[in-house]
Amino acid sequence: xxxxxxxxxxxxxxxxxxxxxxxxxxxxxxxxxxxxxxxxxxxxxxxxxxxxxxxxxxxxxxxxxxxxxxxxxxxxxxxxxxxxxxxxxxxxxxxxxxxxxxxxxxxxxxxxxxxxxxxxxxxxxxxxxxxxxxxxxxxxxxxxxxxxxxxxxxxxxxxxxxxxxxxxxxxxxxxxxxxxxxxxxxxxxxxxxxxxxxxxxxxxxxxxxxxxxxxxxxxxxxxxxxxxxxxxxxxxxxxxxxxxxxxxxxxxxxxxxxxxxxxxxx
Amino acid sequence: xxxxxxxxxxxxxxxxxxxxxxxxxxxxxxxxxxxxxxxxxxxxxxxxxxxxxxxxxxxxxxxxxxxxxxxxxxxxxxxxxxxxxxxxxxxxxxxxxxxxxxxxxxxxxxxxxxxxxxxxxxxxxxxxxxxxxxxxxxxxxxxxxxxxxxxxxxxxxxxxxxxxxxxxxxxxxxxxxxxxxxxxxx
Numbered sequence: 001x002x003x004x005x006x007x008x009x010x011x012x013x014x015x016x017x018x019x020x021x022x023x024x025x026x027x028x029x030x031x032x033x034x035x036x037x038x039x040x041x042x043x044x045x046x047x048x049x050x051x052x053x054x055x056x057x058x059x060x061x062x063x064x065x066x067x068x069x070x071x072x073x074x075x076x077x078x079x080x081x082x083x084x085x086x087x088x089x090x091x092x093x094x095x096x097x098x099x100x101x102x103x104x105x106x107x108x109x110x111x112x113x114x115x116x117x118x119x120x121x122x123x124x125x126x127x128x129x130x131x132x133x134x135x136x137x138x139x140x141x142x143x144x145x146x147x148x149x150x151x152x153x154x155x156x157x158x159x160x161x162x163x164x165x166x167x168x169x170x171x172x173x174x175x176x177x178x179x180x181x182x183x184x185x186x187x188x189x190x191x192x193x194x195x196x197x198x199x200x201x202x203x204x205x206x207x208x209x210x211x212x213x214x215x216x217x218x219x220x221x222x223x224x225x226x227x228x229x230x231x232x233x234x235x236x237x238x239x240x241x242x243x244x245x246x247x248x249x250x251x252x253x254x255x256x257x258x259x260x261x262x263x264x265x266x
Numbered sequence: 267x268x269x270x271x272x273x274x275x276x277x278x279x280x281x282x283x284x285x286x287x288x289x290x291x292x293x294x295x296x297x298x299x300x301x302x303x304x305x306x307x308x309x310x311x312x313x314x315x316x317x318x319x320x321x322x323x324x325x326x327x328x329x330x331x332x333x334x335x336x337x338x339x340x341x342x343x344x345x346x347x348x349x350x351x352x353x354x355x356x357x358x359x360x361x362x363x364x365x366x367x368x369x370x371x372x373x374x375x376x377x378x379x380x381x382x383x384x385x386x387x388x389x390x391x392x393x394x395x396x397x398x399x400x401x402x403x404x405x406x407x408x409x410x411x412x413x414x415x416x417x418x419x420x421x422x423x424x425x426x427x428x429x430x431x432x433x434x435x436x437x438x439x440x441x442x443x444x445x446x447x448x449x450x451x452x
Binding site: 048052057060068 | 269270273274277278281282285286289291295298299302303306360363364366367368370382383385386390391406407409410413414416417420421
């Protein structure tokens with residue numbers, strides 16, 4: 001009598017009861033055919049392990065991602081991070097301390113910003129909604145409610161900048177079609193409003209959002225340190241995300257014709 | 267449940283498992299992160315976390331496969347055994363090896379693939395049965411078949427040699443005085 005492959009494999013995997021284990025061991029001792037098959041299964045297991053290891057790559061995180069950590073520690077649970085968890089663009093983050101965010105410009109991280117859109121992404125949908133909700137326009141730092149719903153040349157914002165009040169503790173800034181080599185400086189300040197200074201292009205301001213179209217040269221974006229959530233997107237891809245006391249560049253900021261300088265206190 | 271400890275303990279093996287299943291590290295990262303998001307919503311005793319995470323990730327991979335039929339087709343085409351000249355100057359040996367392993371995995375049924383990979387992660391048969399939805403008593407049979415198919419697909423030349431070797435052994439044994447009855451359930 002021979003032992004079946006499934007029993008031999010279970011024997012290898014220590015999945016057989018003690019009594020049966022002894023019986024299998026004794027049988028294999030005196031049966032060359034079963035000993036051969038056991039050796040074959042053992043070799044196949046080794047080849048399988050080696051083969052599968054060739055597929056392995058390093059996981060994207062060695063530590064818990066900031067958005068997951070924040071959710072785990074928040075009272076609200078994970079509902080608020082769902083779009084982040086499922087968005088393919090947000091995986092690699094550079095965590096900065098909350099204190100560091102209050103002071104501008106001492107440590108500089110330079111990464112290229114992704115400038116290609118993700119059709120159908122939740123981020124893109126969100127941008128579309130925020131642009132549709134345009135309600136006000138501010139030019140040269142002076143609110144002009146009468147101009148609501150219209151575009152305005154952004155060059156005028158090079159001085160005091162374009163401002164937006166947070167909406168429900170959130171601010172979003174969308175940059176569209178930046179010129180090649182556009183430099184986007186991002187910092188966090190003690191101000192209560194977000195501001196954007198840009199050269200060239202046009203902009204629109206809506207509730208809690210600013211859209212800058214076709215900027216060139218250098219842009220300066222300042223985010224209020226006190227708000228819970230701020231996002232900067234370039235052509236529909238989330239490139240900078242401030243969440244609570246943390247701010248990070250996403251993997252979408254890896255390659256683009258634009259560059260992002262994330263300036264924070266050290 | 268200590269969520270941060272759970273992430274620390276299970277992130278790397280879960281990512282390895284999902285990446286091996288999918289062959290796409292980006293999608294695997296999304297699946298893993300989504301699995302941990304769901305874990306946040308379903309606190310449980312620490313001892314149950316590992317099996318639960320792998321079960322959720324397995325289901326997410328299945329959902330992904332259903333929703334991405336076109337992508338799946340492209341993957342199968344990509345990882346089919348090479349026909350003709352593989353163009354060695356364009357492929358590194360590592361890439362060839364990865365393609366060969368992917369090709370071998372693609373020849374397994376999705377459920378067999380999941381079971382084989384969960385075995386590699388050290389799961390007990392009962393846990394594998396629960397995660398992939400098969401009867402516990404069938405795990406050994408299904409695993410033995412999956413292991414044999416994968417190994418044969420991976421190294422067909424080796425499989426031929428092994429078959430010849432076993433046949434020779436059996437031939438030698440049949441020349442002997444004792445006759446044996448094969449009770450293998452295979």
